[in-house]
Amino acid sequence: MTAMGIDPRGLTEDDLLRELRHLHQTRTDTFLHGSDDALARHTSRTNELESEYLRRHPERHVEPGRLREGARER
Numbered sequence: 001m002t003a004m005g006i007d008p009r010g011l012t013e014d015d016l017l018r019e020l021r022h023l024h025q026t027r028t029d030t031f032l033h034g035s036d037d038a039l040a041r042h043t044s045r046t047n048e049l050e051s052e053y054l055r056r057h058p059e060r061h062v063e064p065g066r067l068r069e070g071a072r073e074r
Helices: 012-033 036-056 068-073
Strands: none
Touching: 012 036
């Protein structure tokens, strides 16, 4: 376990994705209305889960339009 929450390495793929989606959905509310501690914890937990996702999927698909070159073309 991390300081708060299950160690991301112990999550199934479905659980990891569910947790990431939830954190992304609650980010704005936490940013606008959460305490400094809540925002710091939200940020650190997001980083933990995103790092685990990237560790599992180093070759994930990246949309060409999300790259610098693709943005220039728009």
